[in-house]
Amino acid sequence: QKEVEQNSGPLSVPEGAIASLNCTYSDRGSQSFFWYRQYSGKSPELIMFIYSNGDKEDGRFTAQLNKASQYVSLLIRDSQPSDSATYLCAVKRYNTDKLIFGTGTRLQVFP
Amino acid sequence: GAGVSQSPSNKVTEKGKDVELRCDPISGHTALYWYRQSLGQGLEFLIYFQGNSAPDKSGLPSDRFSAERTGGSVSTLTIQRTQQEDSAVYLCASSSRTGDRSRDSGANVLTFGAGSRLTVL
Numbered sequence: 001q002k003e004v005e006q007n008s009g010p011l012s013v014p015e016g017a018i019a020s021l022n023c024t025y026s027d028r029g030s031q032s033f034f035w036y037r038q039y040s041g042k043s044p045e046l047i048m049f050i051y052s053n054g055d056k057e058d059g060r061f062t063a064q065l066n067k068a069s070q071y072v073s074l075l076i077r078d079s080q081p082s083d084s085a086t087y088l089c090a091v092k093r094y095n096t097d098k099l100i101f102g103t104g105t106r107l108q109v110f111p
Numbered sequence: 112g113a114g115v116s117q118s119p120s121n122k123v124t125e126k127g128k129d130v131e132l133r134c135d136p137i138s139g140h141t142a143l144y145w146y147r148q149s150l151g152q153g154l155e156f157l158i159y160f161q162g163n164s165a166p167d168k169s170g171l172p173s174d175r176f177s178a179e180r181t182g183g184s185v186s187t188l189t190i191q192r193t194q195q196e197d198s199a200v201y202l203c204a205s206s207s208r209t210g211d212r213s214r215d216s217g218a219n220v221l222t223f224g225a226g227s228r229l230t231v232l
Contacts, residue, residue, distance in 0.1 A: 006153075032219060043202060043223035044154070088153060092219055097142055097206075098167055099221060103153035 006102035023089030034090040115224035136205030
């Protein structure tokens with residue numbers, strides 16, 4: 001079992017819809033969770049991070065964390081074609097600064 | 112510097128040659144990471160440096176890979192006797208780090224460089 005798992009996609013949504021991206025992790029000692037966006041040929045850039053159970057909102061983005069079920073999700077409201085990218089989930093365990101990344105989910109937003 | 116700087120941006124080498132990839136982190140960032148990303152794949156952790164602590168080398172795939180960080184700043188990733196399977200984009204990232212692990216203030220937010228694309232023929 002991989003430490004961080006994501007569906008590779010592609011996830012296709014129409015413009016204006018809500019895109020829902022999911023990530024599961026295996027280590028219950030995981031403490032912090034990060035979502036990065038990576039455009040084709042570019043480096044990853046941080047969207048947001050979360051470490052408490054529940055929701056965290058930042059503009060059109062909402063991260064949701066459920067530690068009991070060991071999953072974290074990213075919702076993108078009012079999806080735009082410019083949101084088309086690969087979304088990487090990353091997990092940090094307690095007492096280490098190493099971030100483990102999933103393989104990413106490719107999102108396609110069509111007009 | 113303003114961002115994480117990596118060089119070379121592109122490197123083509125012959126199988127069996129050694130290569131060195133360089134990373135200059137954001138000024139003041141104490142943590143430095145190396146990841147590898149093969150075509151269409153996620154980020155594979157290689158090594159992590161934090162201040163003067165011993166590096167976490169748990170992700171290095173073989174003893175052909177090594178890295179050092181001089182003066183707590185610039186890092187060099189060396190791959191000896193390159194193989195075709197080493198072809199990938201090598202990404203360096205840095206982050207600031209507080210000493211408090213009990214609460215995550217975002218101190219582990221990684222800023223990535225543009226990467227070094229390595230092609231082994």
